[in-house]
Amino acid sequence: MDTEPQFFETNAAPGVVGQPMNRVDGWAKVTGQARYSAEYNRLPGLVHAVLKTSDVAKGRITGFDTSAAQRQPGVLAILTHQNLPKLAKTPNNPDDKKAFVSSPMGFFPMESDEVHYAGQPVAIVVADTLEHAQYAAALVQVRIAAEAPISSYQDPKAQRYVPKTVKGTAGVTKRGDAQAAVQSAPVQLTATYTHAANHHNPMEPGATTAHWEAPDRLTVYDTTQGVSETQKTLAAMLGLSTEQVRVVNKYLGGGFGCKAWVWPHVVLAPLAAKAVGRPVKLVLTRQQQYTGMGHREEQEQTLRLGATKDGKLLGIVHEKTSTTSPWDDYAETNSRIINMLYALPAFESTYHLAKASVMTSTSTRAPGDMPGSFALECSMDDLAYQLGLDPIQIRLLNYAEKDPTNGHPWSSKSLKQCYERGAELFGWARRNPKNGQTRNGKLLVGWGMATASYPVHNSQGNARVRLYADGRAVVQSGATDLGTGTYTIITQVAADALGLPPENIRFELGDTVLPSTQWSGGSTAAGRVSSSVYLAAQEVWQKLIKLAVTDNKSPLYGAKPADVVVEQGRLQLKARPATGEAYAEVMKRASMGDVEGSAQGRYGSSYRVPGVAADANMNKEEKEAAAGRSMHAFGTHFCEVEVDPELGTIRVTRWVSVMSAGRILNPKTARSQVIGGSIFGIGAALMEQTVRDPHLARYTNADLAGYHVPVNADIPDMTVDFIDEHDPYVNAMGVKGIGEISIVGVTAAVANAVFHATGRRLRSLPMTPDKVLEALHQPA
Numbered sequence: 001m002d003t004e005p006q007f008f009e010t011n012a013a014p015g016v017v018g019q020p021m022n023r024v025d026g027w028a029k030v031t032g033q034a035r036y037s038a039e040y041n042r043l044p045g046l047v048h049a050v051l052k053t054s055d056v057a058k059g060r061i062t063g064f065d066t067s068a069a070q071r072q073p074g075v076l077a078i079l080t081h082q083n084l085p086k087l088a089k090t091p092n093n094p095d096d097k098k099a100f101v102s103s104p105m106g107f108f109p110m111e112s113d114e115v116h117y118a119g120q121p122v123a124i125v126v127a128d129t130l131e132h133a134q135y136a137a138a139l140v141q142v143r144i145a146a147e148a149p150i151s152s153y154q155d156p157k158a159q160r161y162v163p164k165t166v167k168g169t170a171g172v173t174k175r176g177d178a179q180a181a182v183q184s185a186p187v188q189l190t191a192t193y194t195h196a197a198n199h200h201n202p203m204e205p206g207a208t209t210a211h212w213e214a215p216d217r218l219t220v221y222d223t224t225q226g227v228s229e230t231q232k233t234l235a236a237m238l239g240l241s242t243e244q245v246r247v248v249n250k251y252l253g254g255g256f257g258c259k260a261w262v263w264p265h266v267v268l269a270p271l272a273a274k275a276v277g278r279p280v281k282l283v284l285t286r287q288q289q290y291t292g293m294g295h296r297e298e299q300e301q302t303l304r305l306g307a308t309k310d311g312k313l314l315g316i317v318h319e320k321t322s323t324t325s326p327w328d329d330y331a332e333t334n335s336r337i338i339n340m341l342y343a344l345p346a347f348e349s350t351y352h353l354a355k356a357s358v359m360t361s362t363s364t365r366a367p368g369d370m371p372g373s374f375a376l377e378c379s380m381d382d383l384a385y386q387l388g389l390d391p392i393q394i395r396l397l398n399y400a401e402k403d404p405t406n407g408h409p410w411s412s413k414s415l416k417q418c419y420e421r422g423a424e425l426f427g428w429a430r431r432n433p434k435n436g437q438t439r440n441g442k443l444l445v446g447w448g449m450a451t452a453s454y455p456v457h458n459s460q461g462n463a464r465v466r467l468y469a470d471g472r473a474v475v476q477s478g479a480t481d482l483g484t485g486t487y488t489i490i491t492q493v494a495a496d497a498l499g500l501p502p503e504n505i506r507f508e509l510g511d512t513v514l515p516s517t518q519w520s521g522g523s524t525a526a527g528r529v530s531s532s533v534y535l536a537a538q539e540v541w542q543k544l545i546k547l548a549v550t551d552n553k554s555p556l557y558g559a560k561p562a563d564v565v566v567e568q569g570r571l572q573l574k575a576r577p578a579t580g581e582a583y584a585e586v587m588k589r590a591s592m593g594d595v596e597g598s599a600q601g602r603y604g605s606s607y608r609v610p611g612v613a614a615d616a617n618m619n620k621e622e623k624e625a626a627a628g629r630s631m632h633a634f635g636t637h638f639c640e641v642e643v644d645p646e647l648g649t650i651r652v653t654r655w656v657s658v659m660s661a662g663r664i665l666n667p668k669t670a671r672s673q674v675i676g677g678s679i680f681g682i683g684a685a686l687m688e689q690t691v692r693d694p695h696l697a698r699y700t701n702a703d704l705a706g707y708h709v710p711v712n713a714d715i716p717d718m719t720v721d722f723i724d725e726h727d728p729y730v731n732a733m734g735v736k737g738i739g740e741i742s743i744v745g746v747t748a749a750v751a752n753a754v755f756h757a758t759g760r761r762l763r764s765l766p767m768t769p770d771k772v773l774e775a776l777h778q779p780a
Contacts (some may be wrong), residue, residue: 001037004005004735007713008330012156015496016490016495016496017493017496017504017663017666018493018665018667018670019492019567019667020248020492021492021668022488022668023485023487023488024485024502024507025488031458031655032642033705035251036250036253037207037208037209037249037279038204038207038209038223038283039169040221042280043209043211043279043340044279044281045308046278047127047279048122048127048129048130048132048279048280048281049124049268049269049272049280049281049282050126050130051121051124051137051265051268051279051292052123052124052142052144053117053121054117054119054120054122054144054504055118055699056144056424056509057116057117057118057149057151057358057657057696058115058117058147058150058262059115059144059146059356059431059696060115060147060148061081061113061115061143061144061145062113062143062336063142063143064141064142064143065085065140065141066121066123066140066655068141069077069125069137069139070136070509070654071558071658072136072139072293073132074129074133075125075127075132075136075276076127076128076276076278077125077126077272078124078125078126079123079124079125079126079271079466080110080122080124080203080779081109081112081113081122082617083089084124084192084268084273085240085274086109087111087267088237088238089107089236089237089239090109090111090237091106091108091110091617091643092311094776096236096347099233100237101261101693106328106360107326108237109122110122110123110124110268115144115387116325117291117326117505118149118291118377118696118698118699119287119288119290119291119292119359119698119699121264121265121268122142123137123142124268124282125137126272126276128281128444131512133720140163148487149356149696149697150356150357150697150699151352151358151612151693151695151697152298152323152692152694153321153323153352153353153354153356153434154694158323158356159355160321161353162352163329163353164692166331166333166351169333169335170349170711171351172349173335173350174348175339176315176345176347176349178346178347178428178451179315179317180321181314181345181346182304182305182306182315182316183304184306185306185314185315186307186308186775187307187309187386187528188307188308189303189304189307189363189379189383189386190303191302191375191379191382191761192300192301192302193302193374193375193378193763193764194300194763195298195299195301195371195374196298196415196690196691196765196766197273197295197297197298197323197685197690198295198689198693199295199690199702199707200254200255200256200257200258200293200294200364200365200689201709202254202255202258202259203253203290203585204252204254204282204289205284205285205286205289206223206258206263206266206288206289206292207223207224207281207282207283208222208266208269208281208282208294209221209269209279209282210223210273210280210282211268211272211273211279212270212273212277212279216244217244218234218238218240218244218246219244219246220246220247220248220269221244221247222266223249223253223259224260224262224266224480224519225259225482225521225685226254226260227247227249227478227480227510227512228247228425228478228512228516228517228518228519229262229518229519230262231246231512231685232246233262234247234262234266234267234270235629237267240641243511244329246511246512246513247511248510248511249511250510250511251509251510252481252483257363257521257682258293258362258363258364258670259291259293259482260362260364260521261294261362261594261757263292263293265292267401268282269281269282270409271704272516274317278555283475284445286702286758287668287703289393289628290690290700293366294359294361294363295362295690296361296367296371296518297319297324297330297332297361298322298323299334299371300322301320301332301334301371301372302318302534303338303373303375303379305379305383306386306769307383307471311384311389311397311398311735312397312398313344314342314345314346315344315347315348316340316348316752317344317349318334318335318347318444319349319350319352320334320349320352321351321353322352322672323354324360324362325356325357325361326357326593327359328337330360330361331353331355331361332364332367332370332371332372333366333368333374334349334368334371334372335347335349335351335369337368337369337373337453337744338372338375338376338448340403340404340405340453340632341376341400341453341628342399342404343399344399344400344404344406345713347404347405356377356697357634363522365677365739365740365743366679366740366743369454369455369477369740369744370684370744371747372428373450373451373452373453373744373745374748374765376748376754377450377451377745377749377752378752378755378761378763379754380394380395380780381448381450381752384394384753385435388433390431391449392419392428395419395451395684396419399415403630406628408628408629408632409576409629410629410630411456411629411631411729411730412660412725412726412729412730413632413660414634415453415634415635415636417638418634418659418660418723420723421723422657422658425638425656425658425721426449426656426719428447428449428638430497431756435755435756435758436756436758436759436780437760438673438756438757439533440642440698442644442646443643443645444643444644445640446640446641446662446754446755446756446758447638447640447756448634448638448639448748448753448756449636449638450637450740450745450746450748450749450752451632451636452634452657452744453633453635453744454631454633455631456527456604456605456737457522457523457524457603457604457634458604458606459518459601459602459603459606459607460517460528460601461477461478461479461516461517461518461532461597461600462477462478462599462601463532463533463541463555463626464515464596464598464748465478465494465497465498465536465540465597466596467535467537467583467594467597467602468582468594469587469588469593469594470590471500471503471504471569471583471584472504473494473500473504473505473506474506475494475496475507475508475536477490477507477508477514477517477518477532478509478510478514479509479510479528479529480510480519480520481509481520481526482520482739484669484672484739485666485669485673485677486509486520486525486529486656487507487667489669490509490531490533491507491525492665493530493534493733494507494533497537497567498536498540498569499567499568499569501614502620518587520571523736523737523739524603525736525737525739525740526736526737526738527604527662527730527736527737528603530601530665530732530733530735531603531732531733531735532600532601533761534733535596536598537597538597539597539599540596540597541583544571544583544586544587545561545564545566546561547570548571548581549561549564551586553559554581554586555581555588556571556579556580556581566583569582569583569584570583598621601732603627603730603731604731605631607730607731625735629729633659633660633737633738634659634660635659635660635741635742635745636658637655637657637743637746637749637751638654638655638656638752639654639749639750640653640654641653642757643754644771647759647769648768648769648776649752649772650767651714651770652682652714652716652753654724655678655716655718656720656721657674657678657719657720658720658721659674659722659742661736662725662726662727662734662736663724663725663734664724665735670738671720673738673739673742674738674742675720675734675742676742677709677716677738677741677743677746678743679715679744680746681741681747682715682746684765684766684767685746685751685766686750686766686767687708687709687710687766687769688708688709689707689765690702710771747765750767751763751765754772758775759780760776760780761775
């Protein structure tokens with residue numbers, strides 16, 4: 001809609017928004033009716049594709065021997081760079097890159113003889129069954145003239161440089177004179193933190209099923225977090241219009257950022273389908289998942305902090321060094337949270353990159369803010385310890401009442417309440433302030449906490465609502481449910497907005513034939529989709545109210561539309577509620593079987609608060625404040641650990657998280673989100689690391705046997721609570737995302753608890769037993 005719609009009051013009874021409603025998609029999932037991207041098995045003539053990948057990390061292909069594979073039963077094609085159908089545009093051509101709205105590739109394999117990383121696809125085998133394709137692929141021999149690879153920024157051959165930008169952020173950022181502020185500060189701290197490479201490891205690997213329904217019409221079932229972005233990128237690369245490409249994803253088995261982008265296999269599947277003239281299914285193996293869909297890069301951060309003797313921050317200088325691929329300048333923007341979380345007069349950050357023979361890294365849950373908070377929140381605890389202050393006290397001393405990066409007020413901020421509630425639930429007042437003094441038998445016990453924050457990213461999308469006269473409704477948006485509850489929360493929003501019971505709502509998503517919306521990532525989906533559905537419902541009521549007030553048979557005839565409200569599907573006068581009628585009566589007289597509304601929902605700074613900007617009574621300062629507000633969710637984590645001084649093992653024994661993220665649509669699914677993110681962070685803190693051979697630049701633990709993730713036995717019962725906020729600035733529903741903030745600060749909370757337990761600071765993640773034992777044997 002080009003203009004803001006008129007708002008009408010709608011209230012469902014008893015009201016389901018804010019209630020812990022069970023998942024509406026739960027039954028489909030537990031009974032196997034939910035179909036994932038690799039489960040569209042009834043396509044006519046469906047065949048299977050298997051990738052042959054390179055064991056060499058750098059070199060050039062000199063030839064293939066496919067003779068043995070060609071003789072195998074069921075083999076339909078063996079595709080290489082020599083015979084693969086050509087793309088209209090590739091990221092290998094710098095002039096084409098702007099056409100790709102959702103691809104971090106920068107380099108597309110199988111377009112030439114170049115090999116840039118181990119695990120790079122070099123051939124595709126297509127056969128009638130998966131087993132035939134797998135066996136034939138194992139028989140394909142690839143000859144590669146290998147060159148010496150670079151394994152990471154730690155490789156002596158790596159050349160470090162400062163990029164102009166990283167993800168839109170300048171390679172060097174300065175606010176005030178941080179160098180001088182730190183050097184002249186009465187209290188100074190300098191520490192270096194390292195973070196191992198992490199992989200996303202969703203239960204569902206990357207999978208694409210491609211079906212050319214006509215020579216110029218393609219349908220793709222893909223494990224994507226954004227069907228619209230995948231549609232546009234595929235169309236550009238294949239030389240089609242977006243209308244000629246349909247992308248479907250009804251259910252997703254986890255993403256965490258790796259499915260937010262278009263990766264090589266997503267494009268190779270339709271190319272293989274084009275080559276054999278049949279639908280093709282291509283599913284990555286677990287090992288290929290590690291080299292085919294990005295990762296959180298290995299990185300090192302040095303933080304120099306200056307403060308007054310009473311604990312007030314004066315300046316921070318932050319440097320980060322990380323590995324990137326041969327073709328991009330990708331790095332997580334760690335400095336973002338360090339720059340904004342506390343009242344900070346001066347700040348400086350510098351990013352250093354080193355190109356290596358690896359697949360590009362990519363968005364991983366809370367990119368930048370998660371590892372950035374590890375360095376910052378550990379340093380804040382070190383500052384508190386040095387000054388003899390409580391960790392919460394040091395954070396309150398530096399509490400930012402406004403955004404220090406730009407001076408803007410917050411759209412809402414309830415962080416103080418999070419500290420208070422979290423401390424109450426955890427029993428923080430009983431904490432022994434001295435490190436290494438609390439025991440449970442031989443085990444060392446420690447308590448730690450850390451602050452969490454994540455920004456509200458600017459986002460927008462469309463939705464359509466169709467209300468039927470029989471009391472049912474269909475709600476549509478081309479969004480994605482990552483498995484976190486989008487089906488459920490949007491059903492709740494629609495039920496309340498339309499005054500219907502949830503069971504009368506059918507929410508459809510995950511298809512480019514539906515109203516387009518941006519990807520589900522960056523904690524934007526709930527805020528954007530709820531807003532667009534809510535506004536689309538308002539348009540439905542607007543149409544019905546206008547119909548009623550112009551219908552001489554309606555008790556509302558002649559009333560001003562602004563004087564009519566909606567209560568549980570009944571149109572009535574605001575001043576005289578008894579005067580009105582059910583919407584079904586209005587539609588019946590007009591012989592209308594249904595009425596439809598559509599709207600564009602905006603989330604973040606693009607959202608215009610109705611009436612605010614047009615308020616003639618506002619002075620200049622008030623208008624500026626209304627137009628420029630910094631938008632973040634905030635929270636805190638509290639952690640108890642037990643450390644075995646003989647074995648070096650760390651066990652998390654208690655956990656409390658308190659979040660303030662605007663209006664909570666469903667506390668049950670929201671709690672699951674926070675638990676999931678916290679577990680993700682505990683894994684990064686204690687066990688998760690991908691190891692790359694320093695000589696061959698190949699992963700040595702690219703599977704769930706070697707890459708350890710937390711299991712039930714590693715995690716205690718977790719307490720999660722929310723501070724309900726009213727935020728009229730973020731979107732029409734006052735909703736902020738919580739998918740990312742749940743992991744921010746987690747690694748620091750664990751590390752701070754270990755520090756409290758042992759009196760030794762571990763600054764290298766993960767904090768494995770060998771590192772614990774080494775630290776315990778060092779002087780305090």
